[in-house]
Amino acid sequence: MNTPVFRFAPSPNGELHLGHAYSALLNARLAERMEGRLLLRIEDIDLARCTPEFEAGIYRDLAWLGIEWERPVRRQSEHFGDYEDALNRLIAEELVYPAFMSRGEIRAFIADTEKRGRLWPRDPDGVPLYPAFDKALSRRERERRMAHGALFAWRLDTDAARARLGDRLSWTEFSSEELSGSEQIEARPEQWGDVVLARKEIPTSYHLSVVIDDALQSVTHVVRGRDLYAATGVQRLLQELLDLPAPRYFHHRLILGPDGRKLSKSLGDSGIAALRERGASAADVRKMIGI
Known part of the structure; x- marks a missing residue:
C-alpha cells in the first residue's frame, strides 16, 4: 500500500489566519494518524503579491502551532x-x-x-x-x-x-x-x-x-477548504x-469571521501572528478552531 501523502499549500501574499491554522492542523493530524507524509508547498506564482516576508511568516506560524513538515519545501516560483x-x-x-x-x-x-x-x-x-x-x-x-x-x-x-x-x-x-x-x-x-x-x-x-x-x-490526499x-x-x-x-479529496468546513463570512488575509484580528502577539497560545488557537 502506498504511503499517504498530504500537503498544506498556502500563498505568501498575506499573513496566515485561523482558517489556515485549521487546514494545516487537520492535514498534520491526518498525516500522523495514517502514518503518512506531510508536505508544505509555497504557492507563490504571483510574484507581484507574494513576498519573502510573508513566506517567512508562514514558516514561523506553522512551527509555533507545532506542525512539522518535510524538507525541502517546494516553491512554485522555482x-x-x-x-x-x-x-x-x-x-x-x-x-x-x-x-x-x-x-x-x-x-x-x-x-x-x-x-x-x-x-x-x-x-x-x-x-x-x-x-x-x-x-x-x-x-x-x-x-x-x-x-x-x-x-x-x-x-x-x-x-x-x-x-x-x-x-x-x-x-x-x-x-x-x-x-x-x-x-x-x-x-x-x-x-x-x-x-x-x-x-x-x-x-x-x-x-x-x-x-x-x-x-x-505524489500527493494522495488533498484536504482543503470548502471554498x-x-x-x-x-x-x-x-x-x-x-x-x-487523481488524489482523493476532502473539502473541510470553513472558519468564519464574526460577520459570518470566510476569513481573509486582510482581517488582522484573526491572523495567527496577531493572536500570538496578544498572548494566545497554540493550544488556545486549537481550541478556537475546534481541533
Whole structure:
C-alpha cells in the first residue's frame, strides 16, 4: 500500500489566519494518524503579491502551532518550467487557445449585454464567464496577432476538452474530516467556462500548477477548504487531459469571521501572528478552531 501523502499549500501574499491554522492542523493530524507524509508547498506564482516576508511568516506560524513538515519545501516560483511543459502539451493538442480580450473589454462587453436585458452566465464564485469569441479566429489570424505583440492569455477550451474525454468525469470525496466514507462527485468544469491557464505576467495559473505539483509530489490526499470544492472540477479535467493521477479529496468546513463570512488575509484580528502577539497560545488557537 502506498504511503499517504498530504500537503498544506498556502500563498505568501498575506499573513496566515485561523482558517489556515485549521487546514494545516487537520492535514498534520491526518498525516500522523495514517502514518503518512506531510508536505508544505509555497504557492507563490504571483510574484507581484507574494513576498519573502510573508513566506517567512508562514514558516514561523506553522512551527509555533507545532506542525512539522518535510524538507525541502517546494516553491512554485522555482518550477515554472514544469508548468510550461504541461501548457505546451495542451497547446500542441489544441486544447487551449490565445484569448485576446482585455479585462476592460470583457467587463464592457458583459455590462453592455446585461444592459440589453440578457443575464450573462457566471462561475461558482460569481465571476462572469469569458466571452469566448477568440475560439472562432483562424489559426492564421491568431498567429498574426501574436506576431504583432497583441497581449493574450492562454485559456482552456473546455468544450473541446470535455469532447476529448467523453466519459463522465468525477472525483472521490470523503464524507468527514476523519476521512471515513466517500462518494463519487460529478465534476462540472463547464461551470467555470474557459479558465485562464497562463498569462504573460504569470506563466501559469493556480489550476495548472496545482495539478502538476500534486502529481510530481505524489500527493494522495488533498484536504482543503470548502471554498475550493467546485474548482475541483477544473482540476480533474486537467488531470485527465495530462494523464495525471487523481488524489482523493476532502473539502473541510470553513472558519468564519464574526460577520459570518470566510476569513481573509486582510482581517488582522484573526491572523495567527496577531493572536500570538496578544498572548494566545497554540493550544488556545486549537481550541478556537475546534481541533
